[in-house]
Amino acid sequence: MSVIKVENITKVYTETAVPVHALNGVSFEIQEGEFTAIVGPSGCGKTTLLNILGGLDHPTSGRVEISNIDITEMKDSDLINFRLNNIGFVFQAYNLIPVLTTLENVEFIMLLQKVDKKKRRKRSMDLLEQMGIAEKANQRPSELSGGQQQRVAVARALASKPNFILADEPTANLDSVSTSNLLDIMAVMNREEKETFIFSTHDQRVIDKARRVITLEDGRVKSDEIRE
């Protein structure tokens, strides 16, 4: 089943003195349960593409469907709600809420979804167990290592039961051990829970783990490699 369908999207930034064509007719589909890396050199349009897939930005032209819903023309207020229930985000800088504990950070998104307190607490603890950081449940982000923080971020992204998870350079700030642990966890979640992951990355270790690699160059899909 297709989770994401991108049809010939372009993105032109006109705020600059010279218009910048960040994306130039990009098309692809991502199926449920994929573990996909979007790669390419800096400025190739990875982040722009992720922003559009995540409903954070609108394409200049083209069409984006998520779970058969066209989000291209969706209003910003509708997109916020759509993101909440359909897309999980993992950011390069973790972006946890520093004043909340690990458990509360994971719970927070379910609170926005108005999930019952008991249910959200149980799911949060289950996810932290799966991430191997249950013992850190009552600690603040500042008391965790970078790798642990990113695992909390993954747990938070999974907590809302999204259709897919978008991870923007998730390992950029991690050492090799933390990167390896994180990738292993995400691979397990993908294999066993059929979670769909889409990464933008420069990191060869992430690329090596991916089962599909979409390479962008100058805003176009240069190659789309599916590995077995």
Next chain:
Amino acid sequence: MILKIAWKNVWRSRGRSLVVMGAIVVGIWALLFGTGFMNGFMVGYMADIINHDVSNMQIHNPEFKNDYDIKFYIPDGNKKVEEVRNWPGVKGATTRIIVNGMIASSRNASGVQIRGIDVQHEAIVTQLDSLIFEGAYFEGIKKNPIIIGKKLAEDLKVKIRTKIVLTFNDGNGYITSAAFRVAGIVKSSSIKINGQYVFVRQEDLNKVLSNGNNVHEIAIVTDSRIDEELLVNKYNAIYPGDLAESWRVIAPELAFMQEMYGQMLYILLVIIMTALVFGIVNTMLMAVLERMRELGMLMAIGMSKLRVFVMVLVETIYLSIIGAPVGLFAGWLTIRYYQNVGVDLTEYSEGLAAFGYSSILYPYLDADAYIVVTIGVVITAFVGAIYPAWKAVKLNPVEALHKI
């Protein structure tokens, strides 16, 4: 959880939040004490004037106040005063003969209002005896004793037992004079009592005035729980030929002063709260700008703009409201303390006396003021919260996420 996050966010930058809260505490304290202090001036001044000079209400012949001619007396004034003394809510009533004239000592002369008073009842109504600064209240001088104010005594360069001469028109229109001796000197915050009135016994004045036994003024002091306007209306209904007036009409400057000082709380409130709004907005803007990436993340993962707005709004309100009870309590405590011991302004007594103010000031603030200030703080909190909250929701999540 939004309330919890907002609360925790307040304490992220503890020092900065404490500075703002401290400013709010000091602002509210200053507002309450400043208003209480000024109210103290006003209440003290008004109490002095009402208690020692104007009284709660006065009765005259309607013509009398036009030119103070002695022929415009109150018909049957002495009978009427007896009746009024028995009215519920009347604490005391006294009669006066009033005539304008000149006072002269061997050294100087001055224009004065000569008040022929009922010694016993005057003491009840205006507590004139309590103002005696030197000498005694119509004692120590057997024939024609006179009480004068301290300033007048200084101007005339007279002391106790000094002989002075009063000159005025009698009831037949003839200029007449009588000699009096200073029995007592009074000191009051009332400029009139201090320098413009002289007090003699009615019987002594009547001897030379040829005025029969008629009086020109009835002064009435009422129970503080009674609205004097009710008594004024009652008297005017019973005796339509006379003119009863409350202190508000007799001394409109006092009524104006009361109204003006009533506005003082609002003026100070607006000034202080406006200053606080800037402090609050500045602090919260810094807090929002520092957390742009976090706010961007919240919006990216699906937190609605309304929720972001409410979170920043609540955070600002917490920041503003926490200091308020402390400031209110500190203000109340300070006023309470000085209400008992008074603020000693003796150092400035001469200057204050020139304006009729007492040198010991008792700050005063009624309960309504605390409610007004509380409402003011809440409004300030909301006003201060709106701009930072609006700024937060105007963030573009994509741009905010990439801020360092």
